[in-house]
Amino acid sequence: MDGMTAAPVLERLRAALPAGTLLDDTGGHRHDEAEWAPHGTPAAVVRARTTADVLATVRACLDTGTPLVPRGAGTGLSGGANAVEGCVVLTTEAMTAIREVDPQERLAVVEPGVVNDVLRAACAEQGLWYPPDPASAPWSTIGGNVATNAGGVCCVKYGVTRDYVLGLEVVTGTGEVVRLGRRTAKGVAGYDLTGLVVGSEGTLGVITEVTVRLRPARPPEHTVAGYFSSAVDAGRAVAAVAQARLTPSALELVDRHCLAAVDQWKDMGLSVDAEVVLLARTDAPGVAGEQEADAVLACFERSGATWAARSTDQAEADALFEARRLAYPALERLGPVLTEDVCVPVAAVPEMLARIEAAATAHDTLIANIAHAGDGNLHPLLITPPGDTAARERARAAFERIIGDALALGGTVTGEHGVGLLKRGGLRAELSPAVLAMHRAVKAALDPRGILNPGKVFDVR
Structure with missing residues (x-):
């Protein structure tokens, strides 16, 4: 959209929005963290503060036929929040109110711009816990977590974002404010439209409020660490834990690539004599938790760990898990990173890790590995030297090969980052034409003008 055709939507937005809501500088809102995904230049950026701001923005885009791209904190890794040329980027990062934490009903009501860790801290003050904990939890917002159905470290036991979303307030692609879901512990009235919106990556509506389920605070965890001489050996230990x-x-x-990068950045003293480290935690209460930790330790030892132990130093255990969280930003400092997000059955983890190593060799690409290994969600990080076009092409080929291998093993192209722009081809390979048609039918029903995040997940035009 050029300046002349952008003028009508800008005029509408200036007339409809409070002062300071329409931003002059669009540069910082052009793309998320998926630097390899393409992006355009927005005609405008709206920093909404209320549902009324969101509604006015959607209606302005509807009336002028302008694409609208919803955005949270911009921490996504698939290009789902990337601007399309001439669009309006609508960011909810300023909608930061925690409206309610109810200890009796064990729920919280929040605006979409609330940062994950801020919500978790507020719940902890009431003796409650919000489990979904993506690595980006210190920066990512609940709205973005809902849009991508984010997971995290503890989802192996406690599930992903969709398992905790009870209700939503959403502005639809028809310019209406609707409430979906409920506040009750149970409820089966009508279709699960709340679950449908969770993970829809801004293509079905703009989230303006989220009601989440909470759990009681859990007991202290026991940590087990194991060192392995190869990723495949570590994968066998993961499978052994599941088999047990x-x-x-x-x-x-x-x-080791991840640990070395974090150590170089943060000087945490993490150098270990191992190619791969497995980190496990158990949180069963009392003696049961200790017994479970011992059983995990035995699985590590039987699977060829070169060293394994239950940690007696809480600070050391916390440092290792913090290194896991910091791995992506640490590696990003070394050069452009293309992040995978495949998920395979747990029994297939050893084979998938072997195939990732084979892809690295075949395409002469440095691949570092982090993973939510307990549920088969692997995050190979493909690293290229800055400015090396040939290396980028090799990495892209490795990226596509890994997607194909995951599907061949009965897996999926994305476990928690979303399809966005990077995985559209993978989605077409994963879903049958009939199922893709069902997706497009839902999109057409809820966004008949096709203005919401067009071109993301799949093309509908």
């Missing part, structure tokens, strides 16, 4: 019918509260994989 153990459900740790976390089971994370971090390789």
